[in-house]
Amino acid sequence: MTTPWGLPDFDAHEEVHFVTDEKTGLKAIIAIHSTHLGPAGGGARFWHYAEDEEALTDALRLSRGMSYKNAMAGLPLGGGKSVILADADRTKTPEMLHAFGKAVDGICGRYVTAEDVGINVADMIEISRSTKFVAGLPNSAGDVGGDPGPHTSLGVFLGIKAAVKWALGKDSLRDLHIAMQGAGSVATGVAMHACAEGAKLTIADVDQAKAEKLASQTGGKVVSTDEILGVEADVISPNALGAILNEQSIAALKTPIVAGGANNQLATPEDGHRLHQRGILYAPDYVINAGGIINVCTEYLGDGDATLVRRRIEGIPVRLEQVWKEGSETGRDPAAVADAMAQRLIGRAPRG
Template sequence: MNTPWGFEDFDAHEDLHFVWTEASGLKAIIAIHSTHLGPAAGGCRFWHYADAAEGLKDALRLSRGMSYKNAMAGLPLGGGKAVIIADEKRTKTPAMLHEFGKAVDNLCGRYVTAEDVGMSVADMIEIRRQTKFVAGLPVEGSAVGGDPGPHTSLGVFLGIKAAVRRALGKDSLQGLHIALQGAGSVATGVAMHAAAEGATLSIADVDAAKAQKLADAAGGKVVGADEILGLEADVLSPCALGAIFDEKSIAELKVPIVAGGANNQLATPEDGARMNARGILYAPDYVINAGGIINVCIEFLRSGDASVVRQKIEGIPDRLEQIWAESAETGRDPASVADAMAQRLIGRA
C-alpha cells in the first residue's frame, strides 16, 4: 500500500481536505480516493471520535471502500467520504452544516455528499443551501431520492438470501436464525424483510432501547451487544460500525454465513483469509451494501426512476455469486477476490 504520509490507511488518495471553521465549530475531513470512474461519491458521517486521528482513519478507509463499492455496482462514480467530528454532546447546528456545504462546493463537483451515520435528510437540506453537490434529498413526485437506508437494507436482505442459497441450499429464510448487530436504519430494514419471510431474529445494539424497539417490531429477541458476535445462528448480519472482525472475534464466530450492511467490517485484509479458513461464507461489505449509493447515484445523475434503482439493487446477488464462484475456484477468500475486481475497475490493479 502506498503510504507516503505515514498514514496506514492512505491508499494513493487523490485529495485529502481538513476543514475547520471556528465560528461554527465545524471540524471535518473530506477524503477523495478515486475519480477514475466519475465524481467521488460517498456520504458524510457525523460521529464523536476519541481523537482526530480516528476520524482520519475512518475517512480514509470509508472513501476507499466507496471507490470499490461504486465500481462493483457498475456506477459512473468514484469514491469519497466525509466525516464531521462531533463533540461529546453531538452538537450539530445549521451553521455547521452550511460551512460543510461550502467546503463541498469548493471542490467544484469532485465530491458528492449524502447521508451516512448520524446524518439525516433534514441535514442534507441544510447542506444543499450551500452546494448542489449533494444527494439524499426529499423525494418530489416520482423522482428518486430521500433516505438511502431502505435501499441499502433491501440489497443486504437480497444478499443474505443469496448467501443462504449458496451455503445452506435454502431458497427462503423461513425458520432460519439471524443474529443482527445494530438497530439503526439499515438494520431495521433488514430485520423487517427477514421477519416477513419467517426468520427468527436476535438483535443487539449499544442502545438497548433501540434494540428492544426493533425486536418488538420484528418479533425478535434482544441479546447483549457483547454477545452478538459469538451467538450461534445461521447468519450473522453486522449492520453497525466497522472493524469488528479480527483474529479474536473470527475465532469465536458460530455461524456459517456473515452478511451485513456495516462498512469496513474486516479490521485487516488478513481477516478475510481467516474467515475463509474457518469455512464461513463472507459477503464483502461494499458489494452487499451498495443499495443506498445506487439510489444516490440515480438521484444525483437523474438517470432513472424507482424501477431502475430496484433493478440495479436486484443485481447485487449476481455480483456476490460471481465473487463466491471465483473464490471457490481459486481458493482465495471472497474479500480478496472482490478487492482485486474493484482495483481493476478503478485502474489500480
Template sequence: MTPWDYPDFDDHEGVHLFRDPAAGLTAIIAVHSTHLGPGSGGVRFWHYADRDAAITDALRLSRGMSYKNAMAGLPAGGAKGVILADANHTKTPELLAAFARAVDSLGGRYITAQDVGVSADDMVALSKGTRFVSGLPPAEGQAGGDPGPSTALGVFLGVKAAVNRALGTDRLEGIHVAIQGVGSVGGGLARHLAGEGARITIADVDQHRAETLAAALGAEVLPVDQILSADADVFSPCALGAVLNEASIPTIRAPIVAGAANNQLATPEDGQRLHDRGILYAPDYVINAGGIINVVLEYAGQGSAAEVEARVAQIPSRLYQVWDESSASGEPAAVVADRLARELIGRA
C-alpha cells in the same frame, strides 16, 4: 503525521482538512478515486477518540466507496466526508453551512450524501450551500431521499443469496439471523427477514430501540457483547466497522457473515481468517451498495425508483461472481472482491 503516513492511505487523490472554529466545524473529505466519475459517498457525523481515528476512518471509508461504486456499475468514484462531533454530538445550522461550503470548495470532486449521524433534513440544509449533494426529497416515482431502505433491501437480497449458497435453500423460514445494530438499515433488514419467516436475534447499543423492534417482530434481544457469537445461521453486522478482527473471528458460530456495516474487516488479514474458518463472507461494499445506487442515480438524474430497485436486485449476482471466483481460485472472497474492484478503477 501527514495523511501520506497513515497505513490506510491508498494513493488517495486528495485528503482535505477543514476547520471553521466560529461554526464549530472540524471535518475531513477524502477523495480516493474519480476514475469512474465524481467521488461519491456520504458524510459521517461522529465523535472520535482523536483526530487520527477520524482521518483513518475517512481514508478507509472513501476507498470502500471507490470499490462499492465500481462493483455496482455506477458512474461514480469514491470519496467520504467525516465531521468530527463533540462529546454531545452538537450539530448546528452554522456547522452544516460550514460543511456545505467545504463541499462546494471542491467544485464537484465530492458529492456528499447521508451517512451515520446525518439525517435527510441535514441533506436539505446542506443543499442550501452547495449543489453537490444527493439524498434529497424525491419527485414522485424518482430516485432520491433516504438511502437507508435501498441499502436494507440490498442486504436482505444478499443474505438470501448467502443462505442459498452456504445452506442450500432459497427459503428463509426458520433461518436464524443475528443482527448487530438495528438502526435505519439493520432495522429495515430485520423487517424484511421477519416478512419471510426468519428467526431473528438483535442487539443494539440503544437497548430501548432493540426491545421495541423485537416486540414488533417477535425477535429475541441479546446484549451487544454476545451477538457476534450467537448460535445463528447468519451473523449480520449492521453497526460500525472493524467488528471482524483477530479476536472476534474465532468466536463467530454462524457459517455466514453478511451485513450492512462498512469496513467490517479490521485488517486485510481478517478476510483470510474468515476464509480459513470456512465462513462464507459477503464483502461489505458489494452487499451494501443499495443506498449508493439510489444516491448516484438521483444525482445523475438517471433513475426512477423502479430503476433503483432493479439495480439493487443485481447485488446477489455480483456476490455470486465473487464467491464463484473465490471457490475457483482458493482465495478469500474479500481478496477477490478487492481485485475486481481495483481492476474497475484502473488500479489493478
C-alpha cells in the same frame, strides 16, 4: 493531526481536505480516494471521535470502500467520504452544516455528498443551501432520492438470501436464525424484510431501547453487544460500525455465513482469509451494502426512476455470486477476490 501519508489506510488517495470553521465549530475531513470512474461519491458521517486520528483513519477507510463499492455496483462514480467531527455533546447547527456545504462546494464537483451515520434528510437540505454537489434530498412519490437507508436495507436483505442459497442451498429465510448486530435504520429495514419471510432474529445494539423496539416489532430476542457475535445462528449480520471482525471475534463465530450492511467489517485484510479458513462464507460489505449509493447515484445523475433503482439493487446478489464463484475456483477468500475486482475497475493494479 497526523498527516495521512504514513497511515496504513492511506491508499494513494487523490485528495484529503482538512476543513475548519471556527465561527460555527466545524471540523471535518473530506477524503477523495479515486475519481477514475467519475466524481467521488460518498456520504457525510457525523460522529464523535475520541482522537482526531481516528476520524482521519475512518475517512481514509470509508473513502476507499466507496471507490470499491461504486465500481462493483457498476456506477459512474469514484469514491470519497467525509467525516464531520462532532463534539462530546453532538452539537450540530444549521450554520455548521452550511459551512460544511461550502467546503464541499469548494471542491468543484469532484466530491458529491449524501447521508451517512448521524446525518439525515433534513441535514442534507441544510447542506444543499451551500452546494449543488449533494444527493439524498427529499423525493416525491415515484421519484428517486430521499433517505438511502431503505435501499441499503433491501440490498443487504437480497444479499443475505443469496448467501443462504449459496452456502445452505435454501431459497427462503423461513425458520433460519439471523443474529443482527445493530438496530439502526439499515438494520431495522433488513430485520423487517427477514421477519416478513419467516426468519428468527436475535438483536443487539449499544442503544438497548433500540434493540428492544426492533425485537418487539419482529418477535426477536435481545442479547448484549458482547454476546451477539458469539450467537449460534445461520447468519451473523453486522449492521453497526466497522472493524468488528478480527482474530478474536472470528474465532468465536458460530455461523456458516457473515452478511451485513456495516462498512469496513474486517479489521485487517487478513481477517477475510481467517473467515475463509474457518469455512465461513463472507459477503464483502461494499458489495452487499451498495443499495443506498445506487439510489444516490441515480438521483444525482437523473438517469432513471424508482424502477431502475430496484433493478440495479437486484443486481447485488449477482455480483456476490460472481465473487463467490471466482473464490471457489481460485481458492481465494471473497474479500480478496472482491478487492482485486474493484482495483481493476478503478484502474489500479491489485495490491499484494
